[in-house]
Amino acid sequence: MSKVPFNVDAYTAKLIGRENVSKLDGAILELVKNTYDADASICFLYYENETDTLYIGDNGTGMTEEIILKHWMTIGSSSKKIQYKTRKGRIQTGAKGIGRFALDRIADKCELLTVSEEEHLIWDVDWSRFEFGQRITDITADLDPSTKGFDEFLSDVINPNVNKIVDDNFQRTGSIFKLTSLRDKWDKSVVDSIKSNLRTLIPPEFKEVFNVYFFETTTTIEEAAVLQDSDDFAYDYKVHFVAESSGKVTVNIYRDEFDFSDKFDEIMTGAGFENFERDYFQGKPIEKVLSFNEIIGSKENIENTIGDFEGTLYYAKLNATKADREKYYYKDITGRPDIRSIFGGIRIYRDGFRVRPYGDPKSSSSDWLMLAARKNKSPAAISHDTGSWRVNADQMHGSIYISRTNIHLPDQANRQGIVETKEFGLLRLFIEKTIRLFERDRQYVCRLLNRYYDELHPTEDIEKEIKKKLQESQKNEETAKKSNQPPKQSPVIDVKKVSELVDKKDSTIRDLENEIQMLRVLATTGIVTNTYVHEIKDVTHKLNLNIVMAKEAIEYDKDMQSALDYITKASVAREAFTSWFKVTIESVRRDKRRMRKTSVSDLVSKLIESWKESLSPKNIEIIDTMDDVEFKCFPYELESILNNLIANSVASFEKKVSDDKKIFISIISQEDGILIRYSDNGIGLSESYKKNPRRILEPLETDKVTNAGDVIGTGMGMWIINRIVSEYYGAIDLSKNMSSSEGFYIDLVLKNKD
Numbered sequence: 001m002s003k004v005p006f007n008v009d010a011y012t013a014k015l016i017g018r019e020n021v022s023k024l025d026g027a028i029l030e031l032v033k034n035t036y037d038a039d040a041s042i043c044f045l046y047y048e049n050e051t052d053t054l055y056i057g058d059n060g061t062g063m064t065e066e067i068i069l070k071h072w073m074t075i076g077s078s079s080k081k082i083q084y085k086t087r088k089g090r091i092q093t094g095a096k097g098i099g100r101f102a103l104d105r106i107a108d109k110c111e112l113l114t115v116s117e118e119e120h121l122i123w124d125v126d127w128s129r130f131e132f133g134q135r136i137t138d139i140t141a142d143l144d145p146s147t148k149g150f151d152e153f154l155s156d157v158i159n160p161n162v163n164k165i166v167d168d169n170f171q172r173t174g175s176i177f178k179l180t181s182l183r184d185k186w187d188k189s190v191v192d193s194i195k196s197n198l199r200t201l202i203p204p205e206f207k208e209v210f211n212v213y214f215f216e217t218t219t220t221i222e223e224a225a226v227l228q229d230s231d232d233f234a235y236d237y238k239v240h241f242v243a244e245s246s247g248k249v250t251v252n253i254y255r256d257e258f259d260f261s262d263k264f265d266e267i268m269t270g271a272g273f274e275n276f277e278r279d280y281f282q283g284k285p286i287e288k289v290l291s292f293n294e295i296i297g298s299k300e301n302i303e304n305t306i307g308d309f310e311g312t313l314y315y316a317k318l319n320a321t322k323a324d325r326e327k328y329y330y331k332d333i334t335g336r337p338d339i340r341s342i343f344g345g346i347r348i349y350r351d352g353f354r355v356r357p358y359g360d361p362k363s364s365s366s367d368w369l370m371l372a373a374r375k376n377k378s379p380a381a382i383s384h385d386t387g388s389w390r391v392n393a394d395q396m397h398g399s400i401y402i403s404r405t406n407i408h409l410p411d412q413a414n415r416q417g418i419v420e421t422k423e424f425g426l427l428r429l430f431i432e433k434t435i436r437l438f439e440r441d442r443q444y445v446c447r448l449l450n451r452y453y454d455e456l457h458p459t460e461d462i463e464k465e466i467k468k469k470l471q472e473s474q475k476n477e478e479t480a481k482k483s484n485q486p487p488k489q490s491p492v493i494d495v496k497k498v499s500e501l502v503d504k505k506d507s508t509i510r511d512l513e514n515e516i517q518m519l520r521v522l523a524t525t526g527i528v529t530n531t532y533v534h535e536i537k538d539v540t541h542k543l544n545l546n547i548v549m550a551k552e553a554i555e556y557d558k559d560m561q562s563a564l565d566y567i568t569k570a571s572v573a574r575e576a577f578t579s580w581f582k583v584t585i586e587s588v589r590r591d592k593r594r595m596r597k598t599s600v601s602d603l604v605s606k607l608i609e610s611w612k613e614s615l616s617p618k619n620i621e622i623i624d625t626m627d628d629v630e631f632k633c634f635p636y637e638l639e640s641i642l643n644n645l646i647a648n649s650v651a652s653f654e655k656k657v658s659d660d661k662k663i664f665i666s667i668i669s670q671e672d673g674i675l676i677r678y679s680d681n682g683i684g685l686s687e688s689y690k691k692n693p694r695r696i697l698e699p700l701e702t703d704k705v706t707n708a709g710d711v712i713g714t715g716m717g718m719w720i721i722n723r724i725v726s727e728y729y730g731a732i733d734l735s736k737n738m739s740s741s742e743g744f745y746i747d748l749v750l751k752n753k754d
Contacts, residue, residue, distance in 0.1 A: 051156075
């Protein structure tokens, strides 16, 4: 009987790789992980749009011929299975031996220059050969010695900064892939998605030993750095914990939310804080050393079977009412950046790399700890004496660090999460209980400050007194009615106290209304700015470049004419900035936040002129017709309406093939107000909104998505418009969109408030 060996169709091997690396983002991340495993301190990616080529390089140890043959070219084989620590002591992230198929997912053709201490090698493969009908052993790659250095390998790249980062950091060893015949269209949305994923791939703390750069043709080295410093995270509370396999847990809680300024001693004493707490408001952490079981809070003795792990959690609010700022002495958080779309959620890192999808704001696992459901069960306010305050899910972000040595937390086979073992449930419970420690501390502080505020501002006591007397009066009337007797004299309510209470309530309402109005205009500014963020970066680069070139022309070449030419170009870039500022920042000027009679035609004409400067490079034309009419309004609210509509049109035109891009704006005088008639000849509303276009007026409704299906619109612009129109007793007509095959149409009626 003859022995017949098994073989594998080449396409089957390809399917194995595709099953494990199915998405472009995932393929990129796998290759970046490999660079870390190679003991690299620098990894760079460079996408060259002009040649549709992607380079991925690292200054790691490189590969020898033996490693390439035994491991790189052998499917399922990995040198990391047994020897999982690198020379630098890093715990390697991969061991399945299929990461190289990430190359196949990205491109058909791949050329690799790898330089180790022993050899210079060129490896070349055409993945399109892995098709039906061929056996895996029949497929070959080219592997040859090479005399090429990194400079020669990159001699054709357009961006000189790529060569510079290689010259400065690739001293002796490393590897660079050159990928051509890319499988995906690398448009702006794809590039932005990859950058976003790279930002959270590695925790900020790793910047000291490993950094990642993403270059495009005109990107500088500073712009290419994708990792963010942990110091850049603004927070109100920080919680750092270390859990040891022995059962010992150390938790440090940092308060950074409160600012007592020159009233520090007065507030500490008046609110009733203990003397030892003074340091906790001045940077010293509250340290708690507990057992694992004490954190869990179980009657049974639950041991730490997870192993060693640690984490850092941040609580950060994005806004606070004026009343709360006064009551709780919050620090000023004006201008605090909203990082939720990138760093939102609590992420898990294994040996320094993200374990997806935990904490990913674009996935259902963003709130994998179910903090939102927990909040719904206990919605108590922070100052409530009887309730237990719970944090909102979108106010928490942070990092949990586990390792390959946490053997009871294995990765799923498809690398899309952790197998939900008993230990994974225990990890989730531990983090929730650790968050509870912070919640108790914050509620403790806010309760004391709330009581102190009530002592200084007794309006709540007045309100309680008035309510009590009104209830007594109502009770007297009901008793008298039942007994057919005249009612007893009702308790006397002090008019002065009522007046104080009404004044206080009116002041609070006015403050809240002003805050809401300001938040609307700031939201609109953010929406408009986000529409042009790519162009703004491009203008910034051109401005910086021309200033540097002018300086060098003067200092080194003594060429005043060239310097003047560069300064002229810089001036053009500056003018582009001015046009952005006119559209955005100008709208928050104080005089525009005062209700007054406004010449609508003048206001809108100036706004359109500002937009025309910005839209001219995009070949977008605004055509306007306006009646000469005065209308009593907040000027910035009319600007907010038009800014949101124009920003939506610009986004629509990006998907329009034709260069015919027009916006039509008409201002029509009416007996009791104005009619704003707006339309464009863009692609129009998506089919999902055609039957009921008024859905776009609801908050968070958007049809702005990338080619990958990721939602990129805020869904707030049209909602802001709807709120403004309703406050002018107006109406919105979107009915024409139901029958139109293209273009967007809206009529807005605003009536005089007087």
